[in-house]
Structures are given as C-alpha cells and as structure tokens.
Amino acid sequence: MYKIFDTINNLKDNKKGNKKKTYEGKKSLDNSSKNEIQYVECTIDLKYSLELNYKKKSLNDCKINLKGISSLIINSIRRTIMADVKTLSIEKVYIYKNSTVFGDEIISHRLGLVPIFISTELLRIYENRAKNDPNIIINLDINNNIYNKTKISIFSEMLNLMYKSIEFDLYKNQLIFPVYRDILILKINPGQEIHCECHCLINSGLNHAKFSPVGTIFYRMEPYVKILKEIISFDSSSFLKICPTGVFEVEKLGNLSRIYVKNSKFCTFCKECIKMNFKSKCIIKIGRNKIKINLIIESTGVSSPENLFKRAIDLLIGKSELCLENVIKNFKSDVNFKI
Ligand code: SF4
Incomplete structure (x- = not known):
C-alpha cells in the first residue's frame, strides 16, 4: 500500500483548521504483481475552490478565466500546448519541375508553414504510425500556359490531397485541408510551371515551430487596485x-x-x-491576484482552442502518471523509501 500525503500543507492546515479532502483510488502500479491491490492516496489542498470561465472571442481565439489554481500549473498547460500537442504539417517537398523565379527551398519553406487541418480521429490514427510513413500527400501541379498573358497567383486552396488510405473511407466526413484558403504561396508568369509533391507528418512544436498549434498563448494574473x-x-x-x-x-x-x-x-x-x-x-496599492489567472489561447486554426486545452491536460495527466509509476518502481526496493 502506498500513501501520498502533502505533509507540509498538512502541518499548516492542522494549525489553521482548514478543510481538506482526501481522494483514494485503486491503482495497479507494478505489472509484475497484478494480484496485489495497491492504493494511491492523495491529499489535495482545497483552500480555494476551482472555477473556470470560458469566453470565446472568435473561432480560433479564446480567454479562459481560472480561479483557485496555481500559475505554475497554468504555465505547464501553456507549454504543453506549445510544444507537446501534435499537429499535421508538410515535412518534405519533392519538386519534380520548377521553372518559376522562386528557388526550390523558398517554395518548400512557404509550403511547410501552411497550417493544415486534420480531424482529431484521423490525427489519433496517424500519430501512431511510423515517422517516415507518408500516408498524407498533398499535390501542387500548376502550369501557366505561354499563350496566357496574365500571371497566376497560387493560393493554399490550390493544394490537392493526393493519396488516400483506408482510414479516409472510414472517416469520410473528416477531411484534411489548409486552414486558410487565401495564403499566397507564389506567383507564376506565362510559360512557367511548378510540379511538386508534399509529404505531411504529424509531430509536435518541440521538433519545429511549424507543428505548434498556437500563434500566441500567454497567461496573465488579474491585477488589483486598492484605495487604502x-x-x-x-x-x-x-x-x-x-x-x-x-x-x-x-x-x-x-x-x-x-x-x-x-x-x-x-x-x-x-x-x-x-x-x-x-x-x-x-494611498493606492496595486498588485497581482495570484489565484485569478487569465489564459489567452490563439490557435492557428488546426484545432479549436478548447480542444487544445483539453488535449494538453490529457497529456499532462499521462506524463504525471508515468512519472509516478517510474518513481515507485525505481525506489520500491529501497527500505527507507516511504511516500
Ligand atoms: S498603475 Fe495606476 S495609473 Fe497605472 S494603469 Fe494601474 S491604476 Fe492606472
């Protein structure tokens, strides 16, 4: 049996007489001893009750007002959204023909920065695939005829999804498409053409900023002003x-x-x-209210801000559980180790 207590807060609370809640749950922490029932008991300090208000400014922007939660946890959620939540993006561009004035590397760089929407169901399927498995391929084939006297502007809406796998039949309504249809990639003159194939990959912002699902994300403690x-x-x-x-x-x-x-x-x-x-x-006092925090999320459009918030919390819970399991496994043999 394992017990986890917040000993420092216990001492404080005994003095103050604050109310505390104890959560108890069964959890198998060691796979080798499946028959043993092990308990994890956590004491959570409930000095302030948790409140959450959600305000949506637009489709991709939102403001979450949180009360009764530490800024450290909010910062963890913020960093998880930026660096750990996975998205789809163009990783490799195979250029077969490029007679435009733009260099191959410039076109590849521009294509890589186009945010691409993928549904959560398809994302879950593809993120477990091998890293170099190009299941999602986007094609760009534009030819400006020499007899055509005008320039052609190539926008992100001209990117065509080329290769479809079995999963697309299962999720017919779940499409993959560029989030914004009006991103200008390049302009081509008469007689010029571009033929290329873009291989997409699911990855996180930790590997490259183009995979990050947010533009701006920050938190702000609510200010207070008092007239003494x-x-x-x-x-x-x-x-x-x-x-x-x-x-x-x-x-x-x-x-x-x-x-x-x-x-x-x-x-x-x-x-x-x-x-x-x-x-x-x-006679005027200003300061920051440490328990009232506003988290502002501006998504690039690859996923809704509320979905990003939820996915970040899921990831944090998974990481914490893994960390706890490893700690207990490694120190279990130590006789003096007590949680
Ligand atoms: S510090 Fe004082 S003057 Fe400045 S914005 Fe705050 S309340 Fe206004």
Missing part, C-alpha cells in the same frame, strides 16, 4: 487624467467628489498613480 484611504476632493478630474487606462471613476457627493476603482483589470502597472503623493503618503 478615501479620496474625496473638490477637483477629481486631474486625478482621473493620471491613469491612462481608466481604472478609476468619480462619484459625485454634492460639491465634493469621491474616487473609486471601477475596472481594476485594465491596470497595466504603469505605477503613475503610486507616484502621486497625497499629503506625502501613498
């Missing part, structure tokens, strides 16, 4: 001008006016309000 002493004066307009983002607002009290905090989340920490002296005292 009431500010009541005849002329408050000069004070309002100090804050460039409109955090403060004025409330009329007869001839006087009272200043209060309206939108603390707009604070950019410029510290202009702190520099102001009220009878040589600083």
Whole structure:
C-alpha cells in the first residue's frame, strides 16, 4: 500500500483548521504483481475552490478565466500546448519541375508553414504510425500556359490531397485541408510551371515551430487596485487624467467628489498613480491576484482552442502518471523509501 500525503500543507492546515479532502483510488502500479491491490492516496489542498470561465472571442481565439489554481500549473498547460500537442504539417517537398523565379527551398519553406487541418480521429490514427510513413500527400501541379498573358497567383486552396488510405473511407466526413484558403504561396508568369509533391507528418512544436498549434498563448494574473484611504476632493478630474487606462471613476457627493476603482483589470502597472503623493503618503496599492489567472489561447486554426486545452491536460495527466509509476518502481526496493 502506498500513501501520498502533502505533509507540509498538512502541518499548516492542522494549525489553521482548514478543510481538506482526501481522494483514494485503486491503482495497479507494478505489472509484475497484478494480484496485489495497491492504493494511491492523495491529499489535495482545497483552500480555494476551482472555477473556470470560458469566453470565446472568435473561432480560433479564446480567454479562459481560472480561479483557485496555481500559475505554475497554468504555465505547464501553456507549454504543453506549445510544444507537446501534435499537429499535421508538410515535412518534405519533392519538386519534380520548377521553372518559376522562386528557388526550390523558398517554395518548400512557404509550403511547410501552411497550417493544415486534420480531424482529431484521423490525427489519433496517424500519430501512431511510423515517422517516415507518408500516408498524407498533398499535390501542387500548376502550369501557366505561354499563350496566357496574365500571371497566376497560387493560393493554399490550390493544394490537392493526393493519396488516400483506408482510414479516409472510414472517416469520410473528416477531411484534411489548409486552414486558410487565401495564403499566397507564389506567383507564376506565362510559360512557367511548378510540379511538386508534399509529404505531411504529424509531430509536435518541440521538433519545429511549424507543428505548434498556437500563434500566441500567454497567461496573465488579474491585477488589483486598492484605495487604502478615501479620496474625496473638490477637483477629481486631474486625478482621473493620471491613469491612462481608466481604472478609476468619480462619484459625485454634492460639491465634493469621491474616487473609486471601477475596472481594476485594465491596470497595466504603469505605477503613475503610486507616484502621486497625497499629503506625502501613498494611498493606492496595486498588485497581482495570484489565484485569478487569465489564459489567452490563439490557435492557428488546426484545432479549436478548447480542444487544445483539453488535449494538453490529457497529456499532462499521462506524463504525471508515468512519472509516478517510474518513481515507485525505481525506489520500491529501497527500505527507507516511504511516500
Ligand atoms: S498603475 Fe497605472 S494603469 Fe494601474 S491604476 Fe495606476 S495609473 Fe492606472
């Protein structure tokens, strides 16, 4: 039987008398002893209840408000989305004919950066395949006739999926296509042509940035602004001008006016309000709320932001379980080892 306790927090909580919940579950940690029932018991500190609010700005952008979770965990999710969530991208380009003014390597580089959508079902099938197995091939064959007097612009929508395997019949509705149809790859003059074959691969952002499913992803602790002493004066307009983002607002009290905090989340920490002296005292306090965190995800379109968030958490759970199993296996023989 294995028991895992958060001993430091236990001591703290005994003093404070905070409530704690204990989760207990059966888990076979050693394959060699399948008949033995082993228990993993975890004590989770529940000082703050976890809250999650999801706001979708557009199809590929979202903002997730999380409350009661450490920024370290949010950062792990962020880094997992950037580096570990797998996507499909063009890996190798075989150029059979290129009579355009662009070099082969420039065309290959541009093609490699085109984000390609693949459904989650197909992604799961292909990610288990051998690394060099080119099951998904995209073809580009454009010929601008010499008698044609205009240039041809080649956009990402002209990329054709060439090779289809058995899985495509199983998931007929799950297509593979460039996320944006209007990405300009190159322009060709009359009499020029390009024939190439692009082999796609599923990989993660750890290997190359083109596999990363996000453009921008960051987290921000929500700012807080506190007025320690009431500010009541005849002329408050000069004070309002100090804050460039409109955090403060004025409330009329007869001839006087009272200043209060309206939108603390707009604070950019410029510290202009702190520099102001009220009878040589600083009465405004600004800081970051460490338990209220906003995670902003801007996907490249290869997958929806909510799907990326879910996949990152699944990956983190898998990694943590693997790590725990290895720790227990390696140290099990040690008599002094206790969890
Ligand atoms: S730090 Fe700057 S942005 Fe924040 S409340 Fe003060 S003046 Fe406004």
